Amino acid sequence: MTAVANLEFFATCPRGVEPLLVRELTALGCAQAGERKGGVHFQADLELAYRACLWSRLASRILLPLSHFELIDADGLYDAAKQVDWADLFDVSSSFAIEVAGRSPAVAHTHFAALKVKDAIADRFREALGKRPDVDFEAPDIRIHLHLNGSTATLSLDLAGESLHRRGYRKAGSEAPLKENLAAALLLRAGWPEVCASGGGLLDPLCGSGTLVLEAALMATDSAPGLARQRYGFESWLEHKPKLWQALQAEARERRAAGLKLALPPLAGSDINAGAIHAAQDNAKRAGLEGKVQFKVADLSACRPTGAQPGLVITNPPYGERLGQESELIKLYSLLGTTLRSRFPGWKAAVFTGRPDLGQRTGLRARDMYAFYNGALPCKLLCFDIHAGQVAVTGGGEDFANRLRKNLKHLGRWAKREDVSCYRLYDADLPDYSVAVDIYPSDDLHVHVQEYAAPKTVDPVRAERRLREALAQIQL
Numbered sequence: 001m002t003a004v005a006n007l008e009f010f011a012t013c014p015r016g017v018e019p020l021l022v023r024e025l026t027a028l029g030c031a032q033a034g035e036r037k038g039g040v041h042f043q044a045d046l047e048l049a050y051r052a053c054l055w056s057r058l059a060s061r062i063l064l065p066l067s068h069f070e071l072i073d074a075d076g077l078y079d080a081a082k083q084v085d086w087a088d089l090f091d092v093s094s095s096f097a098i099e100v101a102g103r104s105p106a107v108a109h110t111h112f113a114a115l116k117v118k119d120a121i122a123d124r125f126r127e128a129l130g131k132r133p134d135v136d137f138e139a140p141d142i143r144i145h146l147h148l149n150g151s152t153a154t155l156s157l158d159l160a161g162e163s164l165h166r167r168g169y170r171k172a173g174s175e176a177p178l179k180e181n182l183a184a185a186l187l188l189r190a191g192w193p194e195v196c197a198s199g200g201g202l203l204d205p206l207c208g209s210g211t212l213v214l215e216a217a218l219m220a221t222d223s224a225p226g227l228a229r230q231r232y233g234f235e236s237w238l239e240h241k242p243k244l245w246q247a248l249q250a251e252a253r254e255r256r257a258a259g260l261k262l263a264l265p266p267l268a269g270s271d272i273n274a275g276a277i278h279a280a281q282d283n284a285k286r287a288g289l290e291g292k293v294q295f296k297v298a299d300l301s302a303c304r305p306t307g308a309q310p311g312l313v314i315t316n317p318p319y320g321e322r323l324g325q326e327s328e329l330i331k332l333y334s335l336l337g338t339t340l341r342s343r344f345p346g347w348k349a350a351v352f353t354g355r356p357d358l359g360q361r362t363g364l365r366a367r368d369m370y371a372f373y374n375g376a377l378p379c380k381l382l383c384f385d386i387h388a389g390q391v392a393v394t395g396g397g398e399d400f401a402n403r404l405r406k407n408l409k410h411l412g413r414w415a416k417r418e419d420v421s422c423y424r425l426y427d428a429d430l431p432d433y434s435v436a437v438d439i440y441p442s443d444d445l446h447v448h449v450q451e452y453a454a455p456k457t458v459d460p461v462r463a464e465r466r467l468r469e470a471l472a473q474i475q476l
Helices: 018-028 046-055 074-083 110-129 180-190 192-197 211-220 242-260 274-286 326-343 356-362 398-418 460-474
Strands: 007-012 031-036 039-044 061-070 096-103 142-149 152-158 202-204 267-271 294-297 312-315 348-353 368-374 377-385 423-427 435-440 446-451
Touching: 007 046, 018 031, 018 039, 018 046, 018 180, 039 046, 046 061, 046 242, 061 074, 074 110, 074 152, 096 110, 110 142, 180 192, 180 211, 180 312, 180 348, 180 368, 180 377, 192 202, 192 211, 192 312, 202 211, 211 267, 211 274, 211 312, 267 274, 274 294, 326 356, 326 460, 348 356, 356 377, 398 423, 398 460, 435 460, 446 460
Parallel strands: 096 142, 202 267, 202 312, 267 294, 312 348
Antiparallel strands: 007 039, 007 061, 031 039, 061 152, 142 152, 348 377, 368 377, 423 435, 435 446
């Protein structure tokens, strides 16, 4: 293959990210970027293709199509793959692997399709050179991508080699519920670049292994997301230009060094799981962001604003399978909404969820809603503006509030007379509000709330609504 000024490429991405990827590639300088399902077609020279691999926060793969053909049966797949002059693309000493995506009635199984392409490549090399390259499924030098689309198929060279969401800061073999490029897309939709530019910070109160916080930090420091990766597929491509690639890496290192010298807004994450926080701290070290981000073990109820400027709270709450019972998941969303309303006036908030039906349990009304796929799971990003004095959309809880005021009046007098500073203000006095409320002294009044387990006969949605009303009234 002979390098030309402009080549056709296809960048894959998670579903729902395509419009953002068009903007990103266009901003990088790529021409005629056009949205397709699952990715973006664009034109670029070799330098821009390298830049896309190095700087794209959103793409999963950068593919260089080699052959597009009608697919009738498995023999046709073999014949089409064998027509490609593979020895023009990579050396026989390089290992390779085949990745297959999509579906076609002509080929029943993707594994069988991969075998056909593998055989065609091996036979083409053997006929031309008398020997064939090895297959390496774990860490191949060259990765060939086969996309099946009904009656057609496309063979492409994967320039990245492995998915671009793997930035290099996550421990080998570990996976997170949220891939890094999808996390970057959520941050863009939530308005993080604008919040950061205005001096606002970022908090993820259910941060897990820290993906959202770390991706936000890479944006804030102008760090190329692909700079820490150890290898790229194009490095074994015979058209690779090492000097050009090294110059682009050097430029990215200079930009990152300058970005790390900037005074960054607070970037913080917390989680009740100590193991998750340990993983987040390790990821921060590997990303070179130690000291730039803060992670700590803390319950959602303990989170507070970071910094003087209003910022962004963004989080990906656990799904039902990760948390346990449905009632616990409902309570989590309720507590999240109560916490946002009471402690983060003036902030923006974004909740990424595979359970958008639970969004209403926050008691907040979404300003915007964006559809994404997290793998095969349809999800929504719910975006909120938190206003001072904002109350739950559902309202309610007046009877509970009246009882609190009454108890505070009488018990407050008793506590003062007896010189008591800690006491129980409310203990399931009303059947509908089955909580215990304790008062403790501190710089500010400290209130501790515990909920009694509801009987199985009580509708968990109704119980959650009552709890949310109680929490809202306590914080007024």
